[in-house]
Amino acid sequence: MDKNDNDSPNAFCKACHMTWEEDQELDLERVWVQCDKCDGWVHSECLSYSLEEDEPFFCPDCL
Ligand SMILES: [Zn+2]
Numbered sequence: 001m002d003k004n005d006n007d008s009p010n011a012f013c014k015a016c017h018m019t020w021e022e023d024q025e026l027d028l029e030r031v032w033v034q035c036d037k038c039d040g041w042v043h044s045e046c047l048s049y050s051l052e053e054d055e056p057f058f059c060p061d062c063l
């Protein structure tokens with residue numbers, strides 16, 4: 001049984017649809033951000049806008 005409390009094995013980037021698992025295998029060390037509204041994940045580099053550190057993050061679907 002693989003228990004990863006910090007990881008999100010079923011997550012995928014809402015922009016490029018790469019899964020978390022595939023990303024880990026490629027070992028690109030890309031930054032994932034989680035949407036505060038739908039709890040979906042996106043690569044920060046897949047966003048067309050920049051992140052504001054102190055503000056809640058909304059994915060492109062929730063903007
Ligand atoms: Zn992506």
Ligand SMILES: [Zn+2]
Nearest residue numbers: 035038059062
């Ligand atoms: Zn969202």
